[in-house]
Amino acid sequence: MNTFDQVKEIIKNSNNIVFFGGAGVSTASGLPDFRSATGxxxxxxxxxxxxxxxxxxxxxxxxxxxxxxxxxxxxxVDGIKPNACHYALSKLEKMGKLKGIITQNIDSLHQDAGSKNVIELHGNIKDYYxxxxxxxxxxxxxxxxxxxxxxxxxxxxxxxxxVLYGEGLNQDNISYAINLIARADVLIIGGTSLAVYPAAGLIDFYRGNKLILINMEATSRDNIANYILQGDISKIMEKLVEDDDEK
Structure with missing residues (x-):
């Protein structure tokens, strides 16, 4: 069984999945990432x-x-809509499989796609004070x-x-994220270079053996992943979540 099929089987058999995502999750929606060559x-x-x-x-x-x-x-950026990755995660939540999304993004596209339990580590660009x-x-x-x-x-x-450079993350969000990750059966990390701390350090609290890393390029933490899928996360997540009868 290849890595993709193994990961699909893991998702199918788990009801305690947590997703940790970065800027790459939103690039298919037309939003730029930060650190790539075109970021x-x-x-x-x-x-x-x-x-x-x-x-x-x-x-x-x-x-x-x-x-x-x-x-x-x-x-x-006006007119930005959720992509297939956002909708796949929303579907997993509705199925009772996904317990939470921890995102470094500030676009609120996860909520636009219907996800409810979303921790926005860096806040969002829709709320002001x-x-x-x-x-x-x-x-x-x-x-x-x-x-x-x-x-x-x-x-x-x-x-x-x-949350701007020079500002601290919300400690309640951090505690909640740590709790979700520590209790997760499956941790999917997607669309992030894992270069931004302290957010990237949260994955160290995962205690399981089903750490799935999905990204366009290699990351500095590939060595700790149990499964690695390289490519467009919107396409990969859509295929991972689709039922066999949807093909």
């Missing part, structure tokens, strides 16, 4: 600053106008403004509810 961090931009610095807490505080301009031009009074705002409110959105309650600057 966001390797794109030319007209700023004197690096993309990493422009996505930092320090840059937000010092240059809120340029920060929001960069966010709007690079991370707010005032840095002064904490009032919450949605994306429609932000889009009314050309650059910085201003709070209608106190006049403070509104920022996206995402």
């Amino acid at each position: 966001l961090y390797n794109r030319k931009n007209n700023s004197a600053y690096s993309p990493e610095y422009m996505l930092s807490h320090e840059f937000l505080i010092n240059h809120p106008d340029e920060f929001m301009k960069y966010i709007k031009e690079n991370l707010m 005032c840095m002064n009074c904490g009032k919450n705002f949605d994306l429609d409110y932000i889009k009314k403004y050309e650059d910085i959105a201003i709070c209608d309650k106190c006049g403070g600057i509104i920022r996206p509810d995402v």
Whole structure:
């Protein structure tokens, strides 16, 4: 039995699967990843600053106008829809097999595809709040403004509810993610280079022997995987989850 068929059999026989995903999960939807040759961090931009610095807490505080301009031009992409990977995971959850999704993405496409139990380690680009009074705002409110959105309650600057460089992850989310991974029978890691810490370190809490790694390229953690599938995760997950009578 080849690796793909082994992985499909494992998924078929388990009711305690956890999925840990990164930017590669959303590339088939038209969103750029960050670290590949064509990713966001390797794109030319007209700023004197690096993309990493422009996505930092320090840059937000010092240059809120340029920060929001960069966010709007690079991370707010209209018309983006979930792809086959998102729908495959949603299907697994509805079947009672998938216990949770832990994502480093900020696009909320898992929820758009129907998934309920999603831990967004880095927050999301759809929710916003005032840095002064904490009032919450949605994306429609932000889009009314050309650059910085201003709070209608106190006049403070509104920022996206995402974790920037220099900011800590939500500890409740971390604890929940660790608990899910530690108790998982099957851990599927997909679309991530596993280069971003502390998020990537969460997989060290997995105690099982069915660690499945799905990615376009090799990662630094391939040596700990029990099964490796290389290729487009949207196509691979769709085939892994489809029933034999769907072919």
